Amino acid sequence: MKQLVYSVIDKHRDEFLELAELLFHTPELGYKEQQTKHIIQTFLKNHDIEVEKEYFETGFQVTVGNAHKPHIGLIAELDAIPTIGHCCANPLDNAAHSCGHSTQVVMMIAALLTLKELIDTNQLHGRVTLFFCPAEEFIDIEYRKKLIANKSIYAIGGKQNMIIDHLFDNIDCCVHAHGMGKFKKYRFNVQSSLAGFVYKKYHFQGKASHAAMAPSEGINALSACNLFLQAQALLRETFLDSDMNRVHGIITNGGDVVNSIPSDVVYEAYIRSFSTKALMTLNEKLSNAAIHCAKAIGAQCNIEEIKGYFPFNQDILLSNVVYQNMLSFVSPCEIQTDEKSIASGDIGDLSLFKPTIQFGYTGFKGTMHGNNLEVSEPNFVYSITAKVIAASVIDLLANSKCLDDICSSFTPQMSIEDYKKYVTRSCYEIDDLN
Structure with missing residues (x-):
């Protein structure tokens, strides 16, 4: 045959x-x-x-x-x-x-x-x-x-x-x-x-001011993002080799003009892992880090999340x-x-x-x-x-x-119903977290 x-x-x-x-x-x-x-x-x-x-x-x-x-x-x-x-x-x-x-x-x-x-x-x-x-x-x-x-x-x-x-x-x-x-x-x-992954879009929001004359009157969203990137880097030492976790991203908006304190900064990233549990845990840790790094200097971070693939x-x-x-x-x-x-x-x-x-x-x-x-x-x-x-x-x-x-x-x-709830829950705001 x-x-x-x-x-x-x-x-x-x-x-x-x-x-x-x-x-x-x-x-x-x-x-x-x-x-x-x-x-x-x-x-x-x-x-x-x-x-x-x-x-x-x-x-x-x-x-x-x-x-x-x-x-x-x-x-x-x-x-x-x-x-x-x-x-x-x-x-x-x-x-x-x-x-x-x-x-x-x-x-x-x-x-x-x-x-x-x-x-x-x-x-x-x-x-x-x-x-x-x-x-x-x-x-x-x-x-x-x-x-x-x-x-x-x-x-x-x-x-x-x-x-x-x-x-x-x-x-x-x-x-x-x-x-x-x-x-x-x-x-x-x-x-x-x-690997599985989650797509993240971190939107750091501060307050614009003149970068030379009045930096003290602004809240630097780029600094909030940089603080988060440091936290992200420090989390890497907690990764298990067997999970092969990966976090990689780019700043797609770093401010408007050099002479102004950046009030809006956007960082987009993928979070990947071979472990579904590790993926979900790391995703939550990074969300909390972004939100609280922003709070630390008086900024805010709103997060858009799109569930990727398992x-x-x-x-x-x-x-x-x-x-x-x-x-x-x-x-x-x-x-x-x-x-x-x-x-x-x-x-x-x-x-x-x-x-x-x-x-x-x-x-x-x-x-x-x-x-x-x-x-x-x-x-x-x-x-x-x-x-x-x-x-x-x-x-x-x-x-x-x-x-x-x-x-x-x-x-x-899992059930199809639970799966649908997971993949269609695409966005959340700061108040939805801890």
């Missing part, structure tokens, strides 16, 4: 490469992927696959197979990221597929088409849904806040909204893949972890299924395992509720998120990876014990 799948993917290779080229040259930011959506849906329609459901501006899903169970979910992300100087950057907003998301789309479609053929001919039984997810990149915040205000979305990330709307409820497990850039040694990556922990049993299918194409020494990446993704949120994996694949040159990223090995990226995905789904659908073991060993980490 797997050999048939491989031959079908090879037969349509040129068609997949044409789709890949078109998508790579049509980069769009999250919740704006209208052209991308049209290209994909047209391609699917030409292969007799109709859209099952649309949601959240540009997201949609398709399903092959009529059986209620078993039900496997596949993930493809639609959005690009601003990348100044990339040869394929959209001139309107510098969007480019320097994150490699367009490659996910093609490989998942390739896998789905081959699985459809097996299911349609009764060689395989079950159901496979391919979710085309918008807005994985945590960017373009002001635009997305407007969408939230208009009730078009609940939260910043695409999968966050899909989780809240119960779109993943009926699947047994979920398979995802993401480009891992250029590696000399490794071809694939399994069982890696991703830490991602791979499902080990599901990873093992994919790992075994990788071995048909590469040797064990070419597969990286157990990497801890400080990067984040909304796939972490999905892993709270369903057995989920995101394996990595190479075949690129240049730097991930860089202006020189391009696909250097199209056969590996689009064909070999699609074969691994399709073969893994075959194992899951054909071996009920394997899938039962995966599902029975998994425990959801």
